Amino acid sequence: MFNYHQKSHTTLHFINVDISILMQIEGFSKSPSAVDVTFSELLVGSKLLSASGASQLSSTPVSPLIDTRIPSIRFRTPQNMPLLFPSQDTLHDVFHPAIPFGRPSGSSQTQSSVVAPKRTPLQARSELYPTWSAVEDVKNKANALSAEATKEFEKASAKAQAKAGHIELYSAKYYAACTFGGLLACGLTHTAVTPLDLVKCRRQVDSKMYTGNFQAWGKIARAEGFRGIYTGWGPTFFGYSAQGAFKYGGYEFFKKWYADLAGAENAAKYKTSLYLTASASAEFIADVALCPFEAVKVRMQTTIPPFAKGTFDGISTITAKEGFGGLYKGLYPLWGRQIPYTMMKFASFETIVEMIYDRLPGQKSDYGKGAQTAVSFTGGYLAGILCAIVSHPADVMVSKLNANRQVGEAFGAAMGRIYKDIGFTGLWNGLPVRIVMIGTLTGLQWMIYDYFKIFMGFPTTGGAVPAAQKS
Numbered sequence: 491m492f493n494y495h496q497k498s499h500t501t502l503h504f505i506n507v508d509i510s511i512l513m514q515i516e517g518f519s520k521s522p523s524a525v526d527v528t529f530s531e532l533l534v535g536s537k538l539l540s541a542s543g544a545s546q547l548s549s550t551p552v553s554p555l556i557d558t559r560i561p562s563i564r565f566r567t568p569q570n571m572p573l574l575f576p577s578q579d580t581l582h583d584v585f586h587p588a589i590p591f592g593r594p595s596g597s598s599q600t601q602s603s604v605v606a607p608k609r610t611p612l613q614a615r616s617e618l619y620p621t622w623s624a625v626e627d628v629k630n631k632a633n634a635l636s637a638e639a640t641k642e643f644e645k646a647s648a649k650a651q652a653k654a655g656h657i658e659l660y661s662a663k664y665y666a667a668c669t670f671g672g673l674l675a676c677g678l679t680h681t682a683v684t685p686l687d688l689v690k691c692r693r694q695v696d697s698k699m700y701t702g703n704f705q706a707w708g709k710i711a712r713a714e715g716f717r718g719i720y721t722g723w724g725p726t727f728f729g730y731s732a733q734g735a736f737k738y739g740g741y742e743f744f745k746k747w748y749a750d751l752a753g754a755e756n757a758a759k760y761k762t763s764l765y766l767t768a769s770a771s772a773e774f775i776a777d778v779a780l781c782p783f784e785a786v787k788v789r790m791q792t793t794i795p796p797f798a799k800g801t802f803d804g805i806s807t808i809t810a811k812e813g814f815g816g817l818y819k820g821l822y823p824l825w826g827r828q829i830p831y832t833m834m835k836f837a838s839f840e841t842i843v844e845m846i847y848d849r850l851p852g853q854k855s856d857y858g859k860g861a862q863t864a865v866s867f868t869g870g871y872l873a874g875i876l877c878a879i880v881s882h883p884a885d886v887m888v889s890k891l892n893a894n895r896q897v898g899e900a901f902g903a904a905m906g907r908i909y910k911d912i913g914f915t916g917l918w919n920g921l922p923v924r925i926v927m928i929g930t931l932t933g934l935q936w937m938i939y940d941y942f943k944i945f946m947g948f949p950t951t952g953g954a955v956p957a958a959q960k961s
Contacts, residue, residue: 640859641683647945657946660746660890662947669739671942675935676734681727682934685719686927691791694889699918716796722790724801729783733828735774738939740772741836762837769836773829781824782817784888792893812897820891822901827884831877835932838873843952854952859941867937867951874932876927883917885924 657663680687689706692699700706710718745768749757757764786804790796798804808816846865847854854862887905890912897906912919940950 500848610875624893631806635876643945647947650945651947654946657948659948661743665739665743667946667948668742669735671939671946672734672736672738673731674734674942675738675939677727677731678938679934681723683927683931684721684723684726686923687726688719688721688791690927691788691889693920693923694886695792696894697916704925718737721796722787725787725804727789728801729780729787732783733780734935736776737769737772737832739777744768744771762841765837765840766833769832770829774825775833777821777824777828778833780828781821784792784824785817785820788889788893792889802933804947819895819901820888823888823891824891827881827888829863830884831881834877834880835873837874839869839932840952842869842872847952854950859944863937863941863944865952866940866950867933870931870936871929873936874929875925877932878921878928882921882924886912886917886919 568823651657654663654667657667685707686703688710689700689703690704700709707719712722712723745764747765748768752760752764782805783801785808786798786801789808790804793794798807805817812819843865846869850857857865887908890908891901891904894908909917936951943950
């Protein structure tokens, strides 16, 4: 047998033909040094070979079998005779994308000589079309999931409102609902950022303990395990849930109460003073509920290993050694930290939200639930940055007093001793960490709180109490 091969670009096609069949072709029996075989002659030979049962067509490359009688064989294919099977380039053009990635230019004999039109400056490159299609597919799926989530939210909201009944604004049930919304907003968010709070408290007590957040978390995880990163989450959850309930519920109550005392016209005219007074009154009460849990939290986070196993174990340990007053020895600095913080938090939030809506087209009521909660998060984050700066010195002092105040030591004497040790610059230890933490906290709190108000059918927070319309 001999092996014939034809090179079509990068692919070699092999056909094995029995020599005895070729001997029947005219001119082959003379054993020339080079035999020219036409395509039609090979077809005749193939049919004869097929009839005799000795033909084998193979698409697998094989080594050529050289017969001594046939040094070389040339196969002549007429120029106007098409091949039996489509070429590689034909298959590529039919089944492959329009853009042949990685194909060398000029490799196809059938490649069109027409030059593609030049791309305009604003026209995207054609090779980016598959990526654009994938991005659009992801966007469509995200929109479908968002629409489904919105539908489920509206169904749950309607069910909750039907179960609770109609709740009038500024009624007892309204304030109770706002209290529960504040509990969720503060309790969940403060618990979520416990790892940040842990590093912040320890760096306030000892600024040389850690060099950064990630280094601190790695060191804590190696020494205390993964649970060590969440040291103090229990008192954080209980304490800030109670504080959030009194803070947000109390703010709604005092804002309406002071507005009624001042009158609608004065409430609109002096709205910033109204926000400051209402938030300070609410925080004054909220800190009384927070203080015992804050004392346990700070001691758990600043003692290595923690002095107590849990929240209530810590309360029992402190009261056994120092009495009930040991839980409230940080109340004054807590007021000094939280009241300015909350005043800035609520007043700046209300003002920022008003400014955002003033610069947006249309009215606040023209925007949907998602847009209003996005405004709430933005306003809350910006307000949180201001809150962190205003209240940080007092926050450092609270951590120092809860960790280093001696039994029976007077409040003023303890503050003087601590300030002498750390100086003015020491009051700003951990400020960058606290800005990130408080900004995120405040933004998430306002978003959760206003989303809960939407869930219950209430308007979102933002703006002063509307003035009564004159007849």
